[in-house]
Amino acid sequence: xxxxxxxxxxxxxxxxxxxxxxVAGPFWLGLVxxxxxxxxxxxxxxxxxxxxxxxxxCHASFFxxxxxxxxILQVRHAVPTALAAPAGILxxxxxxxxxxxxxxxxxVYFILITIAFGYVVWGVAHRWSSFTxxxxxxxxxxxxxxxxxxxxxxxxxxxxxxxxxxxxxxGYRVLVASPFGLTLRGIKASETRMRSLGxxxxxxxxxxxxxxxxxxxxxxxxxxYYNRFVNPVAxxxxxxxxxxxxxxxxxxxxxxxxxxxxxxxxxxxxxxSSFFELYASVMGLVFIVVVLWAPDGVVGLVVRLWVRAxxxxxx
Amino acid sequence: MALSAIEVGxxxxxxGGLRAVDRVSLRVAAGERRVLIGPNGAGKTTLFHCIxxxxxxxxxxxxxxxxxxxxxxEHRRTALGMGRTFQTxxxxxxxxxxxxxxxxxxxxxxxxxxxxxxxxxxxxxxxKAREGLELVALAHRANDAAKFLSYxxxxxLELALALNSDPRVLFLDEPCAGLSPSERHSISRMIxxxxxxxxxxxxxxxxxxxLRLADRVTVLHRGRAILEGTPTEVQTNxxxxxxxxxxx
Numbered sequence: 001x002x003x004x005x006x007x008x009x010x011x012x013x014x015x016x017x018x019x020x021x022x023v024a025g026p027f028w029l030g031l032v033x034x035x036x037x038x039x040x041x042x043x044x045x046x047x048x049x050x051x052x053x054x055x056x057x058c059h060a061s062f063f064x065x066x067x068x069x070x071x072i073l074q075v076r077h078a079v080p081t082a083l084a085a086p087a088g089i090l091x092x093x094x095x096x097x098x099x100x101x102x103x104x105x106x107x108v109y110f111i112l113i114t115i116a117f118g119y120v121v122w123g124v125a126h127r128w129s130s131f132t133x134x135x136x137x138x139x140x141x142x143x144x145x146x147x148x149x150x151x152x153x154x155x156x157x158x159x160x161x162x163x164x165x166x167x168x169x170x171g172y173r174v175l176v177a178s179p180f181g182l183t184l185r186g187i188k189a190s191e192t193r194m195r196s197l198g199x200x201x202x203x204x205x206x207x208x209x210x211x212x213x214x215x216x217x218x219x220x221x222x223x224x225y226y227n228r229f230v231n232p233v234a235x236x237x238x239x240x241x242x243x244x245x246x247x248x249x250x251x252x253x254x255x256x257x258x259x260x261x262x263x264x265x266x267x268x269x270x271x272x273s274s275f276f277e278l279y280a281s282v283m284g285l286v287f288i289v290v291v292l293w294a295p296d297g298v299v300g301l302v303v304r305l306w307v308r309a310x311x312x313x314x315x
Numbered sequence: 316m317a318l319s320a321i322e323v324g325x326x327x328x329x330x331g332g333l334r335a336v337d338r339v340s341l342r343v344a345a346g347e348r349r350v351l352i353g354p355n356g357a358g359k360t361t362l363f364h365c366i367x368x369x370x371x372x373x374x375x376x377x378x379x380x381x382x383x384x385x386x387x388x389e390h391r392r393t394a395l396g397m398g399r400t401f402q403t404x405x406x407x408x409x410x411x412x413x414x415x416x417x418x419x420x421x422x423x424x425x426x427x428x429x430x431x432x433x434x435x436x437x438x439x440x441x442x443k444a445r446e447g448l449e450l451v452a453l454a455h456r457a458n459d460a461a462k463f464l465s466y467x468x469x470x471x472l473e474l475a476l477a478l479n480s481d482p483r484v485l486f487l488d489e490p491c492a493g494l495s496p497s498e499r500h501s502i503s504r505m506i507x508x509x510x511x512x513x514x515x516x517x518x519x520x521x522x523x524x525x526l527r528l529a530d531r532v533t534v535l536h537r538g539r540a541i542l543e544g545t546p547t548e549v550q551t552n553x554x555x556x557x558x559x560x561x562x563x
Contacts, residue, residue, distance in 0.1 A: 177433035179417070179426055182410075186418045189407035196367065196401075197422035197480050198393035204427075 017162055021155045029158055030226075031270060033261045036161050037222045040168060042246035042258035046213035049244065050253030052208050053174060053188030055111050057240045058099055058118035062213040064125060066220035067091035071138040071230050072131075081144040081225075083084030088224070089217045096213020097119075103205040106191075118240050138230025144225045151225075161222050168215065173255055175211070184208055245283070249290050251297030257294040260298050318381050320345040320484050320514035321366065326375030328358075328365050335361040337538035338375070343365055345380070346511045350525045351518045352549075353535035354558065360402055362535065366516075367399050368392045373518040379484065394423045398482025402489050402518075408462040412453055416444035419479035426444060436443045439485050443479070451475040451505065467498040471526075474505065480484060485509070487517040491524055503528060526550065534558070 021029055041063055055088040070088030073079040102113045106282050124214045132138070143151040144160070152158045175181050182253025186194050187201050209291070224230050234240070240264060245259075268286065273279040294301040321343040328336040336358040351359045364370040366377050368389035376385045384392050407415050420440050421427045435441070444535045448454040451471040456464070461472060470490065477485060490506065491499045503524045509515060519525040525532065526546040534549060536544040536558045542549060549555055 058541060129534045145412060174433065175430050177435070178428040178430045179421055179432075179434055179437070180428055182434055183416060183427055185414075186407055189409050191407055191408065192369070193401070193405045193423075193476070194418070196369065196393060196399050196405075197476065199392050199417050199422055199427065200388070249534045 008293070010029055013194055014166070017101070018159075021158055026154060029154055031266065033154070033158050033161050033226050035266050036165050037219055037226055038243060038246065038266060039259035039262035040165060041216055041219040041223065042059070042243045042262050043168070043172060044212045044219065045089075045243050046258050047172070047176075047184075047208060047212040047215070049247055050257075051181060051188065052105070052184040052205055054205060054209070055244065056102075056114045056120070056212070057111055057207075057244065058102075058114035058140040059212070059235070059243055060235050060237070060239035061093035061099065061118050061121035061240065062096055063123060063220040063223065064230065064232075066217035067224035067227075067234050068125065068132060068138065070221050071141045071224050074142065075138055075140055080146075083220045085225075086143065088221045089214060092215040092217025092220055096210045096217075099213070100206045100209040103202055103209055109198050112249035114240075115237065118235070122232055122235040122237065125235045132232070135231060137229055139229040141224055141228045141230070149295045156227060161226070164218070164222060168218065169255060172215075173240070175192060176255075180207075242281040242283075245287055247297075249286065249297055251299030254297075254299045257297050257299045264298070299310055318345065319343060320347070320380060322376075322378045322381075322515065323362075323366060324376040324378075325378065326362065326365055327373045329373045330362050330554070334538055338364060338425075339535070339538070339540045341533060341540065341543075343514060343516060345514055347456075348528050348530045350529035350532045350546075351516065351535060352522075352525055352532060356537075357535040358538040360488055360537050361464065363399065363488055363516075363518065367397050367486055369399075376522070391484075393480060396483035397486065398477040398480045398484070399486040400473045400477045400488055400490055402492065404466075404473045406461045406464075406469055406472050409460060411450055411458050411460055412464075412472060413441065413444050413457045416447045416475060416479055417441070419476045420444060420447070422480050426460045443545060447475050447479045448531060450478070452501075467494050470498070471505075474502065478509075482513060484514045484516065487515065487519075489518050489520060491519065491521055499524065 004067065020032060041059060045056060045059050048056050061191065066088035068089040070079045070084045073084040073087055074081065102110055105113055110135045117141045126134065143157060145151065151160055152262065173309065183199060183204050187204060191201050223234065246265050249260065249264055251257030265283065269279055269283065271315035290297065316445060319342045322343065323341040325338045325340055326336055327334065330373065339362060353359055359394050361370065365372045368387060372385065376383060378384060379395055379397060380390065382395065384395065407418065417434060420443055426437065426440070434488055445454060445457065448457055451474055453468060453471055453475070461469065464472060474490060487506065490501055492503050499521065506515065507528055519527065529546050531543060532549040533540050534555050541558070542552055542555055
C-alpha cells in the first residue's frame with residue numbers, strides 16, 4: 001500500500017475511534033476499551049514473538065504485578081494515581097529484569113521457563129491472600145485522577161486509554177524501525193550470524209524482554225483502572241496464552257496485528273459465550289484455522305489477497 | 316619478528332570421544348594469505364570455529380595480534396577484528412540486502428543500541444551499505460529480501476557481510492563452494508583484490524583457487540596440521556599427494 005493510503009487509513013481508523021462513544025452504548029464502549037488494553041498487552045508480547053522470535057508465556061505476570069501494585073497502593077494506602085500508576089509500571093518492569101534471565105535459553109526451553117515463571121506469580125496472587133486478597137483480589141479501585149483532573153466516566157476513561165494507546169503505538173513504531181529493532185529481527189533470522197558480526201545476542205534479547213515487560217505493565221495499569229478490581233485471573237496462564245494468540249491471529253511482526261487479534265478474540269468470546277458454554281473450544285478451532293490457512297494472521301491474509309487483486313487488476 | 320595476526324597454540328577440540336582438532340599450532344603473519352586444505356573431515360571448519368569463537372576450544376590458545384582471546388566470546392573477538400563467512404551461506408533471509416549490510420556495519424559500534432531513530436535516518440550507514448553491495452555487484456537488488464537471491468548471489472552477500480564488519484583478519488570458509496566456474500572466478504577475484512591490511516585465512520577445496528591466492532598453505536589431516544609451506548612446496552610434497560589426492 002502506498003504511504004499516503006496508509007496515513008489516510010490510519011486517520012480514518014483514528015477518527016472512527018474518536019467518534020465511537022457518540023454511537024456506542026456502555027457495553028460496546030467497555031468492550032472496545034478492553035480490546036485496546038489487551039491489544040497493548042498483545043503488542044508487548046509481539047515485540048518478542050514477531051520481532052525477536054521468542055515465544056513468551058509469562059506476560060500475564062507483568063500485567064498482573066503492575067495491576068496489583070497500582071490497585072493496592074491506590075485502594076489500601078490512598079496513594080494518588082500520579083504515583084500509583086508509575087509504581088505499577090516500575091514493579092512490572094523490575095519483575096521483567098528478573099524474568100528476563102530466561103533469554104539465556106531458546107526455543108522450547110524458553111517457553112517452558114516462562115510458563116514456570118508465570119505460574120509462580122499466579123500462585124503468589126492466588127495463595128498469599130493476606131497481601132493480594134486471594135481469589136477476591138483487590139476491589140473498589142477508583143477512576144484515575146491527576147490532581148484536580150479526574151476521569152469521571154467510562155467515556156472519559158475510553159479517551160484516556162485511546163490517547164495512551166496512540167502514543168505507545170507511535171513509540172513502538174519508532175522502536176521497531178530503529179537499529180535496535182533491526183538487531184532483533186537479525187537475531188530472529190540468524191543468531192549465529194549476528195554473533196559473528198559482533199552482537200552479544202543475549203543482551204539484545206534481554207533488553208527487548210525488559211522493554212516488552214514495561215509495555216505489558218503499562219497495559220496492566222490501564223486494565224486495573226478499567227476493570228476497577230484485579231484478581232488472580234489477571235496473572236493466570238490462559239491470559240498469557242490468549243494474548244499470544246491475539247498477536248498470532250492478528251499477524252505477528254506488524255503493529256496493527258495484535259490490536260486486530262485482540263478485537264477478534266475478545267469480540268468472538270463475548271459473542272460465542274452468550275449462547276455457547278464451550279467458548280474455549282471455539283477459540284481453539286479459530287486458532288487451528290488461522291495456523292492452517294492464514295499463518296501470517298489476518299494482516300498477512302489481507303496483504304496476500306490485496307497482492308492477488310492488484311495482480312489480477314494489472315493483467 | 317613482526318607481530319602475528321593470528322597465533323594458535325596446541326589447539327584441541329573434542330566432540331565427546333572424537334578429537335576433531337588435535338594440537339594444531341599456526342602462526343599467520345599480518346597481511347598474509349593463508350589457505351587451509353585437507354580432505355573432508357580433516358577438521359578445517361572446526362578449527363575455524365574455534366579460532367573465531369563459534370565453538371569453545373577443549374584446550375590450547377588463540378591470540379589475535381598478540382592478544383590472548385582464547386576465553387573471549389565470539390562477539391568480542393569480532394569487535395577486536397575477526398570477521399568470517401560460513402561454509403553454508405548464513406545471511407538474514409527475511410531482511411533486505413541493505414538491512415543485511417546495515418547489521419554488518421553497526422555490529423561493532425554503539426549505534427546498534429539506538430532505539431529512538433529509524434534506521435533510515437542513518438545516512439552514513441546506508442551509504443556505506445550501498446557501497447558494500449556495489450563491491451559484490453548486488454547494489455541493484457538492495458531492497459530485495461535475501462531469500463530471493465540465487466545461491467551464488469547469497470555467497471556474494473555472505474562475503475559482503477564479513478567484509479563490512481571491518482575485519483583485520485578475515486576467515487573464509489570455502490567461499491567458492493558450489494559455485495559455477497564463472498561465479499567462482501568472480502568471487503576469487505574479489506578475494507584477490509582485498510587490501511593487504513586485511514589478513515586472510517581461507518579454507519578452499521578448489522586447488523586452482525587455493526594455490527593462486529595463497530602465500531602459504533597449511534595441510535590438515537585427521538585433525539592435525541601435517542605440513543605448512545608455499546603452494547609449490549605443498550603441491551610437490553609426496554605426503555600431501557598421498558593424503559590429499561589419494562594413492563597414485
